[in-house]
Amino acid sequence: MKSGEPLAVSDGLPQPQRRQAVWVIVLGITLAVLDGSIVNLALPGIARELNAAASQAIWVVNAYQIASLVTLLPLAALGERLGYRRVYLVGMALFVLASVAATFATSLTTLTAARALQGLGAAGILSVNSAMVRLIYPSARLGRGIAINSMVVATSAMAGPTVAALILSVASWPWLFALNVPLGLLTLWMGRRALPVNPMRTHAPPVFSLLDVLLNVLMFTLVFLGAEQLGVRGDAAAGASLNGWALLAGGVGIGAIYLRRQWSLTAPLFPLDLLRLPVFALSMGASVGAFCAQMLAFLSLPFLLLEVHGRSHLEAGLLLTAWPLATVLVAPIAGRLIGRYPDGALGGVGMAVFALGLLLLGLLPDQPSSANLVWRLMLCGAGFALFQSPNNHTIVTTAPLHRSGAASGMLGTARLTGQTLGALMLAAIYAAWNSHDGQGEAIAMYLAAACAVLSGVSSSLRVRAATLR
Known part of the structure; x- marks a missing residue:
């Protein structure tokens, strides 16, 4: 540890370091998560300016998602092994450099290569941010x-299109990346x-095998690409479908080899030691289901508002x-309830409310008023x-302190996995109902509500699992 670096202790950082560290975490998460969706609205313009097909331009998004996930x-x-602080700062530095490259891409x-590097930098930020929070707060x-x-x-995650619309209304698409540079440099400083820095280590660090890293990358990449072909191109030729199944099978096969290698390790790269804890496993399942439901709704809502109900882009x-x-208003209340109730x-209650809102969006009348839409969205x-x-909170605190990094990495993995599943489900729905007359959007909302219910059941089961520990 260098002189002047604040040491993580059991009761967190003292003020004012704690407040400054929280701002670093907030800025880093905002940049990393926002960039996952901020480009979507600009894809038509990017494809037109760079003389690319729409099917090729989608890789500007996919490259970021895959690089982060794997x-x-x-x-x-x-x-x-090396310290959460180092990984976070190096990730932010790479994110800034990649943003410069994306800004000037011709x-x-x-641009796709720069976005992949951006995704790698974002993974450095997101992989350890929850572990850092555990060290920052008492x-x-x-x-x-x-x-x-x-x-x-x-x-x-929800603000990406809105922020993009504001930027694109006054500037061209490279500014979507250029604005990352000053904010990223401020976060680094x-x-x-x-x-x-991490507290003194009292346990053996996780085994870090390059072969296991390669297997991890191949497993997630092949499963993502296979599912993308099967979901997005479900109405394509039989050859594309066959390729999708082959990629998916390859990912599952490599995953079996990878997880077998990890099974007996005390601190595995893929945290099977944490997934053996029922409360942790149920929390992960709940997270995947919740983000799957969120992404189904998030991607179908623009079609619902613009195509089905005829709202303008500004109104939407x-x-x-x-x-x-509503999230901003309720999240602090939820934070205060933690510790008072299981x-x-x-x-479980949160997912019940979420599922009800999604169901009511699917049951919207033909010409809903703005108030009718707003309270359902809220x-x-x-x-x-x-x-x-x-x-x-359960995911982070169930893991032992020396495995906070693994728990933090699984938080991001669950979020990206759920969002990917939601996007693929919606692609399959639109392959069957592509007229955007409201039927496909309603089915997407019903499916999202079902995912939210499953997530709520998984969450509620933790109450019993916690009492059995």
Whole structure:
């Protein structure tokens, strides 16, 4: 540890370092999560300016998602070995450099490569952010710290199109990446001053085998690509479908080899040791289901508002802000409820409210008023906020302190896995109902509600599992 670096202790950082460290975490999460969806609205313009087909331009999004997904767990393990602070700051530095490259990209190949590097940098940030929160806050205030984290993740994920629309209304698409540079440099400067280093190690660090890292990358990549072909191109030629199944089978086969290698390790790269804990496993299942439901709704809502109900882009953008607004209002309340009531019960209630909101969106009348839309959207945002903070609190605190990095990596992995599943489900729905007359959107909302119910059941089961520990 260098002189002047704040050391993580059992009761968190003292003020004002704690406040500064929280701002670093908030800024980092905002940049990393926002960039996962901020490009979507600009894809037509990017394809047109760089002379690329729409099917090729989608890789500007996919490259970021895949790079993040496949490296979250390896970077979390690296954080347990080398320090969360180092992984976070190096990830942010790479994110800034990649943003510069994306800003000045003159071809789709260059832009896609820059986005992949951005995704790698984002994985460095997201893989350890929850572990950092556990070191920054005293145990008595950890619930509120996790609530802030959860609120920022949820609102950043939903705010991508709105922020993109504001930027694109006054500037060209490279500015979507250029604005990352000053904010990223500010985060780096503050992070070097405020972020704590890991406490003294009392357990053996996780085994970090390059072969296991390669297997982890191949497993997630092949499963993602296979599912993408089967879901997005379900109406394509039989050859594309066959390729999708082959990729999926390859990913599952490699995953079996990979998990077999991890099975007997005390601190595995893929945290099977944590997944053997029933409460942790149920929390992970609940998280995947919740983010799957969120992504189904998030991607189908623009079609519902623009195509089905004939709202303008401005009206749609303003209406959609009701969801993150409700999340911002409810997340602090959820943080205060942590510790007073079981996390599993809070999560179950939150998913019940979320499922009700989604179901009511699917049952909208033909010409709903703005008020009719707003309260349904706010119901969704409030329910998700009530679920996410307690669920994340369970995931983070169930893991032993020396495995905080693994738990943090699994948080991001669950989120990206759920979002990917939701996107693929919607692609399959639109392959069957592509007229955007409201039927496909309604089915998407019903399926999202079903996913939320399954998530709520998984969350509620933790109450019993916790009593049996």
